[in-house]
Amino acid sequence: MTEQKATNVTWHEHNVTRDERAKLKGHKGAVLWFTGLSGCGKSTIANAVDRLLHDRGVHTYVLDGDNIRMGLNKNLGFSPEDRTENIRRIGEVAKLFADGAHIVTTAFISPYREDRDAVRELIPDGEFLEILVEASLETCESRDPKGLYKKARAGEIKGFTGIDAPYEAPESAEIILDSDSKGVEELANEVIDYLEANGFLKA
Amino acid sequence: MTEQKATNVTWHEHNVTRDERAKLKGHKGAVLWFTGLSGCGKSTIANAVDRLLHDRGVHTYVLDGDNIRMGLNKNLGFSPEDRTENIRRIGEVAKLFADGAHIVTTAFISPYREDRDAVRELIPDGEFLEILVEASLETCESRDPKGLYKKARAGEIKGFTGIDAPYEAPESAEIILDSDSKGVEELANEVIDYLEANGFLKA
Numbered sequence: 070m071t072e073q074k075a076t077n078v079t080w081h082e083h084n085v086t087r088d089e090r091a092k093l094k095g096h097k098g099a100v101l102w103f104t105g106l107s108g109c110g111k112s113t114i115a116n117a118v119d120r121l122l123h124d125r126g127v128h129t130y131v132l133d134g135d136n137i138r139m140g141l142n143k144n145l146g147f148s149p150e151d152r153t154e155n156i157r158r159i160g161e162v163a164k165l166f167a168d169g170a171h172i173v174t175t176a177f178i179s180p181y182r183e184d185r186d187a188v189r190e191l192i193p194d195g196e197f198l199e200i201l202v203e204a205s206l207e208t209c210e211s212r213d214p215k216g217l218y219k220k221a222r223a224g225e226i227k228g229f230t231g232i233d234a235p236y237e238a239p240e241s242a243e244i245i246l247d248s249d250s251k252g253v254e255e256l257a258n259e260v261i262d263y264l265e266a267n268g269f270l271k272a
Numbered sequence: 273m274t275e276q277k278a279t280n281v282t283w284h285e286h287n288v289t290r291d292e293r294a295k296l297k298g299h300k301g302a303v304l305w306f307t308g309l310s311g312c313g314k315s316t317i318a319n320a321v322d323r324l325l326h327d328r329g330v331h332t333y334v335l336d337g338d339n340i341r342m343g344l345n346k347n348l349g350f351s352p353e354d355r356t357e358n359i360r361r362i363g364e365v366a367k368l369f370a371d372g373a374h375i376v377t378t379a380f381i382s383p384y385r386e387d388r389d390a391v392r393e394l395i396p397d398g399e400f401l402e403i404l405v406e407a408s409l410e411t412c413e414s415r416d417p418k419g420l421y422k423k424a425r426a427g428e429i430k431g432f433t434g435i436d437a438p439y440e441a442p443e444s445a446e447i448i449l450d451s452d453s454k455g456v457e458e459l460a461n462e463v464i465d466y467l468e469a470n471g472f473l474k475a
Contacts, residue, residue: 083319116286161344
């Protein structure tokens with residue numbers, strides 16, 4: 070028993086705390102969880118927000134398809150089970166970055182309400198902000214930069230959100246962005262305004 | 273085609289680069305990958321290194337059993353396949369933190385050479401430092417703070433590294449720490465000395 074206690078003491082002496090990391094960074098962490106249909110503008114707006122934050126000295130990181138689907142989650146497909154595990158892992162990584170006092174943005178369709186709520190449960194109270202990027206299916210389909218909707222309509226992609234798989238919109242998103250009628254910079258600034266108004270950033 | 277190109281341009285305008293993140297942090301990222309038997313001192317030394325780095329203003333993060341096994345990897349057990357996937361995921365997360373210009377330390381037994389080499393392949397050249405914490409089985413078993421060796425010897429834990437599962441020591445670790453005969457602070461400072469001598473830190 071004595072040895073075990075001694076080990077724990079050593080551990081705690083060394084362990085850099087969450088508060089110490091926040092002090093070094095100059096701000097606390099948060100997760101900006103963008104959700105919405107393919108083509109709604111999630112990644113573009115998330116990266117624009119990330120740019121605005123970085124340029125004012127905030128420590129940030131973006132988790133998106135580019136660095137997650139090719140890496141951590143490359144062994145996952147698009148079945149409902151794999152989508153759930155995909156979001157779970159992203160949530161856990163976002164939690165680590167927020168624990169490291171980053172404002173981390175994530176940009177994934179994340180179509181299932183239950184999966185997003187599970188991530189919210191992981192993150193300390195008040196540090197998870199769900200951001201719905203609203204755009205009509207017509208808008209998204211007309212953009213279709215990667216031709217995915219075309220393939221889904223042709224039946225070449227199965228289980229495509231909005232076509233033959235559901236999108237469950239959040240019921241109480243912290244921020245709702247109207248991507249049908251507003252541009253990237255305006256929407257990114259709406260997010261920044263929210264962060265300032267709610268104490269995540271100094272105005 | 274025109275629209276697709278335009279989308280890419282927008283993306284790249286917003287994207288905060290690796291170099292920009294390193295500039296904000298004041299240093300580049302690196303992965304300090306501690307490996308060794310249970311009880312060799314990996315976590316304690318890793319946290320001591322993390323403390324020394326943090327106290328000189330380096331942006332750090334520790335990945336260890338406390339924040340990985342209970343979170344990201346809670347759906348993995350200790351079979352060879354699960355151990356491999358465990359290390360793969362940790363490697364991918366370490367890569368993201370290094371990409372975010374952190375000096376990230378990881379403290380996992382990571383007994384298989386092939387698994388550690390796979391992580392090395394993930395990380396940009398020169399940013400992966402394998403740190404072998406050498407301690408004899410006798411030393412580790414005599415410490416046994418959590419009573420795991422006792423359970424493994426009694427057959428209550430199967431596949432325990434060093435007892436009935438192999439530990440494959442690195443053949444070309446960047447740093448080798450002698451945990452049989454040296455204390456935590458001395459070993460932590462050996463790591464700091466290496467980082468200074470090799471340009472990861474300003475001396």
